[in-house]
Amino acid sequence: MATPAGAPRTVVGLEIHVQLLTASKMFCGCAVSFGAPPNTLVCPVCLGLPGALPVLNRRAVDLGLRTALALGCRIHPRSQFHRKNYFYPDLPKNYQISQYEYAGHPPLATGGALEIVTEGARRLVRIRRVHLEEDTGRLVHAEGASGSLVDFNRSGVPLMEIVTEPDLRSPAEAREFLTALRRLLQFAEVSSGRMEEGTLRCDANVSLVGDDGVPGIRTEVKNMNSIRAVERALAYEVARQAEARRRGEAVVQETRHWDERRGVTFGSRSKEEAQDYRYFPEPDLVPLEVDEAWLERVRASLPELPAARRDRLMAAFGLGGADADRLTASPAMARFFEETVAAFPDARVVANWLVGEVAAYLNEHGTEIDAITLTPRRLADLLRLIEDGTLSGRLAKEILVAMIKDDLDAVAVVEARGLRQISDEAALGRIVEEVLAAHPGPVADVRAGKDRALGFLVGQVMKATGGRANPEAVNRLLRERVGS
């Protein structure tokens, strides 16, 4: 974003919480499952009952290490867990087990970077740290109830926190970063990365730096439930701080909540006081040591990451960079592409359909490639019907939508709608004769060498056949019969 002379510079840092793809919780064997009846996935450990002891989930560590490797972080050979002490009804132990960072106590990993593309240029956003922690329970504020309700199913679910350096320079860059990070987490099979479902959560620190280089007061923005919401909330907050600066008013250091419906951020009414979490080493968990052999195992298990996948698609299938980018927007899309090409080897055609018609459908319906009824085999079958002349491209587009809506194969839609292309020359010839008889004027024009009139006649034949005629055959038949 070009900064006008004299306008303050935007500085944004993100704190992202990622729910890890494990079967069980971080420190106990309770299942991780969304939508189970309240308090059915709890045990003495995740309820914080006296005497219960946590035992660390090896898989959660593996996924944290995967992420750290993918972000190029420095992985610390020895880290440990700490208690973060505070009182809140969704926190049964009155402390959260997390990894704090202070002298001699590094978290799982520090340093690292993620590349984003912004204003057409590639830029690295530095990662400050990656650490492991547990989730809290969930509070439900029931209408008209005298108390609040607590469900501890989420208590102890494995989370990874990723903190960036304040390297982002605009709300759009924050969006680009989150999109790139989500893609990385999905390709690495670390998390489902869905903000709408809470498996990816993002808080943002935002401040403005004036001409004089003096950083302004920072606010923390919370409660954003989509990447789009992060961008909107930051845009609002940047404008609010800039306005305060213009009027010479002070920005208060505070936590502000994003109100999606009203499109504003608002400060907490409660008086802010310096947080004092009294961190100390968790005595119930011994230190974690990650040696080279463990790292090597994790490295070997790391799935192909987005950048490598993109390069491979370009090299193997001759795709352009823009198409390869869009086909690697999610692992599901990349997989769909490769599986379709396995059944219909013209990769360019497959790519065109996926980034064109299929992507348009997904955008329009706000859905994802793995959430619709289309399969690679079905798409390949449809493309084959175009290739062998059974369908025109225009008809195929209609059929694609019907296939998705009605959960059908291409052939089934073609048969059900009588959409098979008319390739029977005799039948087509009869329709051509009718069109010629009905439009003597344009026929004379064609004979006089006016090609635009031929286009009109082709259009009339297509109309008469409901678009089912093969345009090449129509052209040829018209030319033969008009004798031009």
Add this chain to the structure above:
Amino acid sequence: MIDRDTVEHVARLARLALTEEERERFAEQLGRILEYADRLSALPLDDVPPTSHALPMTNVLRDDAVAPSLPRDEVLAQAPARRDGFFVVPRVFDEG
């Protein structure tokens, strides 16, 4: 020495309501504990890493396997208030 404001701060963090008499008594007792810990400062410990665990153990891990959770009735039976499978707590106004 530890002053009474510090005691009050620590008490508030721990959600404890102390009487005036308790505040005074704990200030004195906590002060003595801190004085005792201060004696360590006199020792040359700059090269000694902080000890967080007494056991020379690392990497106590479990496989990512699901184990049975508790029956909900049993869980909620321990709670002073419950409704529709939830624990009921005093109303929280903060948006947390």
